[in-house]
Amino acid sequence: MLFGFPLLSLIIWLPIFFGLAVLATGGDRNAQAARLIAISGSVLGFLVAIPLYLQFDPSASTMQFAEKHVWVERFNIFYHLGVDGISMPLILLNCFTTPLVVMAGWEVIRERVSQYMGAFLIMSGIVNGVFASLDAILFYAFWEASLIPMFLIIGIWGGPNRVYAAIKFFLYTLLGSLLMLVAFIYLYYVSDGSFSILDFHKLPLPIEPQILIFIAFLLAFAVKVPMWPVHTWLPDAHVEAPTGGSVVLAAILLKMGGYGFLRFSLPIVPDASQQLAGLMIVLSLIAVVYIGLVAIMQADMKKLIAYSSVAHMGFVTLGFFLFNAYGIEGAMVQMISHGFISGAMFLCVGVLYDRLHSRQIADYGGVVNSMPVFAAFFMLFAMANAGLPGTSGFVGEFMVIMGAVKVNFWYAFFAATTLIFGAVYTLWMYKRVIFGAVASPAVEGLQDISKREFAVLAILALAVLWMGVYPFPITEVMHATVDELLAHVANSKL
């Protein structure tokens, strides 16, 4: 380990610095410069994150790469960073996604290029901050800050109904997180003046406040994930967001909610978590079954993938509240895999949208005739979305189902319906868009993917296949942390 080297700070602030540099290029006269700075910044951001994986000690369950400096002395607020086996993979996922998003928007975005690229880089740094913060106020600052770039991305580069979607997204998530701040302040007083998340973990609490805190956290995280029934902002946000926005939203921002459950709800209020586990599992299963069904009849491709995202995230929350290693590690794997797959699915829709400017399934048909290479990539990602073994989509679902059956056969039963519904909505859409006779002269004239699009999709395809065939390295870094978490949750705090 690079002792004392502030690696996490670098990972957080390097993209933000580059983002500001991109913004500084100004108007679209310098668009090419903005793109070049953005791609170098994001690739550099990924490169500096690699030592995080290589030098991570998988056998330790403590926080690694820790940094701690006083921030606001009066309130005991620290600039305190550190990662464990739960946050480290998510930071890697985020750093991995950013260059792809920059590449995906390369020549598609022609207006306010510097602001678009800058927003993504800044958001990338902020999200790294969310995952690395060990101080509640620092966490809260990053958490809320992450809303702003996404609000702008949807509101400026979005579709026709972008203002409604942006405001819905902003209010929904902001209202959710306000109660979380209240909970932090309560915990600050109970803990005799500490905002350290690790102190919160050790804090004994009676059951009533635990339940109230759980509900406060739940509102914040459930909106982010999103869980049924607070999911309705997501389809709207996805439909209006530009492709890059959708990718980051699905691949990264939703994971903040999942991460919140693991970092806050489970360890801080373990007794309430266990008491309310039944409710959480039922909500998760509703997400899997109900949302899976709703996805089937969607006519808009992006809406369909958005609903499929909600259904897949249902596996994440289901896995958390099973309180066994299969469930929690499976949920983590599902989060990372969903980052690849949903990102790739939105990119595929983006490829079509850039050409025909329609997301309606009915406007397509027979795309394979003019875009065979694209069709092959889309097939792979569609199959991954349907949870085919050998792709990353299978691994997490498999682990969570194995964990669920240990708790209750019927949990596994309802969770496993995704095998059917996931295949129905994904492959039915694929059939109507890609197969069949050529639907229109416009479809006939489609150009197959460019080298740039090929590169982005190929990188994701390799990630999806690699994780499906050999998920061992990813889960290996989680074991110690997850075991520690499970042992911690099993100890009552009453």
Add this chain to the structure above:
Amino acid sequence: MQTLYLLVPLAPLIGAITAGLFGRFIGRTWSHRITISLVFVSLIASIVIFFDVLDGNTFNGSVYTWLVTGDTRFEIGFLIDQLSATMMVVVSLVSLMVHIYTIGYMHDDPGYQRFFSYISLFTFSMMMLVMSNNFLQLFFGWEAVGLVSYLLIGFWYTRPTAIYANLKAFLVNRVGDFGFLLGIALILMYFGTLDYAAVFSSVPQMANESVELVTGSSWLVITVICILLFIGAMGKSAQFPLHVWLPDSMEGPTPISALIHAATMVTAGIFMVARMSPLFEHSETALTLILIIGGITTLFMALVAVVQNDIKRVVAYSTLSQLGYMTVALGASAYSAAIFHLMTHAFFKAVLFLGAGSVIIAMHHEQNMQKMGGLKKYMPITYWTMFIAALASAGVPGFSGFFSKDAIIEAVGFANIPGVEFAYFCVLATVFVTALYTFRLVFVTFHGKPRMDTHTREHLHESPWVVTLPLVVLAIPTIAAGWFIGPMVFGDYFSNAIYVSSQHDAIEQLGATFTGIGGMMMHALSTIPFWLSLAGIFTAWFLYILRPDIPGKIKKWMLPIHTLLDRKYYIDEFYSWFFAGGTRALSKGLWKFGDIKVIDGFFVNGTARVVAWTAMLVRRFQTGYIYHYAFTMIVGVFILITLWLYQFK
């Protein structure tokens, strides 16, 4: 030897990747050369391994660790024993023949390289499935062959029927896999491992464990697991009521109908149950279910085959019925007979399909038998190989199908599992029906007067050698594979791989009467199946050669029954109305009502409206007019004074 094990699946995988990713650059000829040689490598390796296994060298070991979670290691590994070695030889042999046949069949197709890539990928997946030593890899292979089947049924992706059929196939299989995955989950939960050997060795301790899935009704754990696993087998091996995808899968090119939808993939369910014999032997309930499902599939699908006119569909329904035979054999604990029939069926059904394909090429892609006739003199090799396969299929003594089918029927006769009477009736009655529809196919297609138009007739000729060679090669085991019944079914060939409990000793009893293949043939002359089979062939000859005017009259006379069979018992209509339509309606209802009306309309936008309404209300108090404020003050003061005065009363 372990390198050889790896070579068997990896060689075709390399071929698939080469033809799939680089097919454009290396061209058509090199694509088929590379894939065919690599499948040939796989076949040679399989044969070497097969003889090595005969010498007693079995293997069970892991290749790499896929995942570790909780206290479980999930590994990818191989189990090489008599069962897997037999399957490996059958799969690679049929696959190689189909690869060669494809050169001729797909000659003019623009998707030539893609097709070779898919069938090689299939060979890889199927090998992973049969060579697996654990349930996880089994499931991987299971779904991977399903994927390739999906890709190949929809190979001609501009045809609406093809892309309907492939979606249907994948989804129906997913219903089966749903059960299968839950079965695997229960195994992991109760046995703590997914490794075959470890699971099988602890079955006896688990035999009496029970579970209450619904409060008040207690089930044996093994029974629940077996039924769930069998649901998976019902999907893959197309057993009633999950059989509906197989006939439609005929939309795919004929070589894959032979390879995937007859000889190999659809038998994966049979293979799986045989592999799981140590589990199934502990659950009579599951065995009974298997017998009943198998019996229904055997008889009722055979009946449908009699009225079909599409040559491929006749063979497809015949496949369903033959799979039913294998399933019945499993239910009767005659696992070795099931695997034996799987093997002989792979050969004779591959010949029937490839022969049908040869006919279809000659007929310029006409598949309706009523427009054929008299093809015998134009296509002698196709005719004679198909004739041999028909004899095997009908169970005429001496041909491979006779031995395997007779063993199944006799074993069912000896079995004592509840439900066996029904299954026995079904398999017996089907002997007649099988002979009838098989020879109907042969007679209508190859004999009688030519019914095609003159243009087609002038161009009729035998197919090129790449098509006929596989037919001839596969015709040899179609005749001879049955002669190994002694060691394979009654001997101890499968004794390490298949477990039969001492109570279910049908095969053992049957084996006691076995006196060699000659004796078996002699004995058959005095049993009902033989005469039923002859009667079937005779009826076909009478109806379709001697008096071709009669079938039309029978059809008119029994019109309701004919319609029922022709419409396949209306099962497809029911499914598309009830399941597909029901799901769409439910989906639309949940979306339009649940999401849009209740959640978004009432709660989300409702909250926004309440906020707006409150704001409107509060705004009224701040009009900005001084006389409004003055008036409010006067009213307030008046009230306060009233209350103040009221105090002194």
